[in-house]
Amino acid sequence: MATSPTHDSLANAIRFLAVDAVEKANSGHPGLPMGAADLATVLFRDVLKFDAADPHWPDRDRFVLSAGHGSMLLYALLYLTGTGGADGLTLDDLKAFRQVGSRTPGHPEYGHTPGVETTTGPLGQGIATAVGMALAERMLAAHFPSVVDHRTYVLASDGDLMEGLSHEAIAIAGHYRLSRLIVFWDNNDVSIDGKVSVLNDNVDQVARFQAAGWNASHVDGRDAAAILSAVRAAQASDRPTLIACRTTIGFGLPTREGTSKAHGEAAGAAEIEGARKNLNWPYPPFEIPADVLSAWREVGARGAPDHEAWRKRLAELDPARRAEFERRVGGELPAGLDGVIDAYKRELADKAPTIATRKAGEAALAVIAPAVPELVTGSADLTPSNNTKVAATKEITPDDFSGRYIHWGIREHGMAAACNGMAVHGGFIPSGASFLCFTDYARPALRLAALMKIRVVHVFTHDSIGLGEDGPTHQPVEQIASLRAMPNMYLWRPADSVETVECWQAALERAHSPSILALTRQNLPALRKTHVAENLCARGAYEIAPAEGEAAVSIFASGSEVSLAIAAQQILKGKGVAARVVSVPCMDAFFDQPEDYRRSVIGGARVKVGVEAAVRFGWDAIIGDGPFVGMSGFGESGPYKAVYEFFGITPEAVAEAAEARLGA
Structure with a gap:
């Protein structure tokens, strides 16, 4: 009678696929997969609810390899379990590890x-993103309890827990008591430089997590029974859990086991041959015995009955509820949104309010939020300043996840990473908020949102020197340019209430790009007083104030400086100079447009002037070598009008710059 493969055989399949792929690539990190293979085997074989045939099943458990440098652990598991079916990873994919165009990047x-x-x-991002996943699960379950019931598991390294982001993430999870979040710490005490506890860190991580409101305990990372017992206890808890698994990096390598040499470089043929002998794995590279592969494929199929039972529960939902669930997890916007926004734009054209765009954003949300129930807003402890809470919106609390507003605390980085997690989980369009200057705190997570091509719409207010008295520490002068430089990040800087709601609409419609709405503290006049059905901001730039006659000057501006540009247009008109004004709410959206549209908007005026209360970087693509009225250094503390005067960002300065270039 045939016997089932042992636990060691299943774990060794992971180990040697990983070490062989790293060796073939002559690049990678073999140490983590070799040390953490036992806990990964327990998790996938005995715990994780997933159906390898459908890796997108909405009610699957999520597994996040926060220690992403150990990617071959995950790739080996995905191959062994047959995740993705015919579209899943093959041995050839593993052999192409870290090669250009492969499905197994570094x-x-x-x-x-x-x-x-x-x-x-980027260390810390995985665990922080997983917090957003776990939060999204609780929130979606509050609305669709019969079809949302899963957990989030994380494998984190010493490096993940050393990054400051982990502090923000675990504090959020502890406060909201995200009991369905379970983190395995690959506690091998080794990083690139050497032994962690000797060189750079002796924090009692278990105590740290406990202080943040988590369960936390130590287990032997090679003891399958102990690991499983710890997981079962975690599943029964009312709090998130850290399981600190003592492991040995590079387990089985004859001379590198337990050393930094096992961390991030190919082991070498002799070392791998020794590991094969030490671990009783006599098979050549990339060969998995049929019985071991079969056992792993059975693991991949284990969740099929759970998946089928879920399908039945979904089918039993009221048809309207089922359609709404499927729309939300599918990422489709509600059908009536365009009509709601068009009606609101008509109202704004009639009322022509003079308000700050942060207040215009609050008013826009009051219209959009009821029409887009998956939109979830929040703030990093700046709710009264960011104006991102709709008055009737219920707040998320540890005891009630049915609301739509999240108090993130003063944690911009944790907020942005958790918003990423909510987006990749599905069912929500998350939106965080803070001051624009503090995007620097959130930048790694913002970058990953752009890289992952996910829809997150952040609101960052106090967008320029126009915030005034708080001074240069809070006045963003380089952030706009730096965010525009980030591929696939769309920064929207509206000039009035109509542009603000159009920018919100355009951001929501970008299903594969994150957006930032940069909004003012100071009041701005209404500029769009005639209703236009088309979303003009969606094109990134458009002529907002045509010239009378053939334009000699084109003035390009964004946000609060558009009204200033229009005032400069009137000064030039009084001097007999025809000028036009182009509003540029989003450069990236403009550069996405067809060339003929871009040419028509840029126009053929002799002089092109750029105006923005920020640095020039990025504007040359529009104005060429034309004059720029803006910032060249940091800001100044004082009333905002005085600050604009101090730096010479005025209608008169714009007109003078245009005249000087015309004269030249």
């Missing part, structure tokens, strides 16, 4: 490899 990439739940590699 770190896991969302949307690139079937079964990868989020992009990881």
Whole structure:
């Protein structure tokens, strides 16, 4: 009678696929997969609810490899379990590890490899993104309890827990008591430089997590029974859990086991041959015995009955509820949104309010939020300043996840990463908020949102020197340019209430790009007083004030400086100079437009002037070598009008710059 493969055989299949792929690539990180294979085997074989045939099943458990440098652990598991079916990873994919165009890049990439739940590699991002996943599960379950019931599991390294982001993430999870979040710490005490506890860190991580409101305990990372017992206890808890698994990096390598040499470089043929002998794995590279592969494929199919039972529960939902659930997890916007926004734009054209765009954003949300129930807003402890809470919106609390507003605390980085997690989980369009200057705190997570091509719409207010008295520490002068430089990040800087709601609409419609709405503290006049059905901001730039006659000057501006540009247009008119004004709410959206549209908007005026209360970087693509009225250094504390005067960002200065160039 045939016997089932042992636990060691299943774990060794992971180990040697990983070490062989790293060796073939002569690049990678073999140490983590070799040390963490036992806990990964327990998790996938005995715990994880998933159906390898459908890696996108909405009610699957999520597994996040926060220690993304150990990517071959995940790729080996995805291959062994057959995740993705005919579209899943093959042995050839593993052999192409870290090669150009392969489906097995150096770190896991969302949307690139079937079964990868989020992009990881920058340490700390995985665990923080997983907090957003776990929060999204609780929130979606509050609305669809019969079809949402899963957990989020994370494998984190010493490096993940050393990054400051982990502090923000675990504090959020502890406060909201995200009991369905379970983190395995690959506690091998080794990083690139050497032994962690000797060189750079002796934090009691178990105590740290406990202080943040988590369960936390130590287990032997090679003891399958102990690991499983710890998981079962975690599943029964009312709090998130850290399981600190003592492992040995590079387990089985004759001379590198337990050393930094096992971390991030190919082991070498002799070392791998020794590991094969030490671990009783006599098979050549990339060969998996049929019984071991069969056992792993059975693991991949284990969740099929759960998946089928879920399908039945989904079918039993009221048809309207089922359609709404499927729309939300499918990422489709509600059908009536365009009509709601068009009606609101008509109202704004009539009322012509003079308000700050942060207040215009609040008013726009009051219209959009009821029409888009999946939109979830929040703030990093700046709710009264960001104006992102709709008055009737219920707040998320540890005891009630049915609301739509999240108090993130003063944690911009944790907020942005958790918003990424909510987006990749599905069912929500998340939106965080803070001051624009503090995007610097959130930048790694913002970058990953752009890289993953996910829809997150952040609101960052106090967008320029126009915030005034708080001074240069809070006045963003370089952030706009730096965010525009980020591929696939759309920064929207509206000039009035109509542009604000149009920018919100355009951001929501970008299903594969994150957006930032940069909004003012100071009041701005209404500029769009005639209703236009088309979303003009969606094209990134458009002529907002035509010239009378043939334009000698084109003035390009964004946000609060558009009204200033229009005032400069009137000064030039009084001097007999015909000028036109172009509003540029989003450069990236403009550069996406067809060339003929871009040419028509840029126009053929002799002089092109750029105006923005920020640095010039990025404007040359529109104005060429034309004059720029803006910032060249940091800001100044004072009333905002005085600050604009101090730096010479005025209608008169714009007109003078245009005249000077015309004269030249």
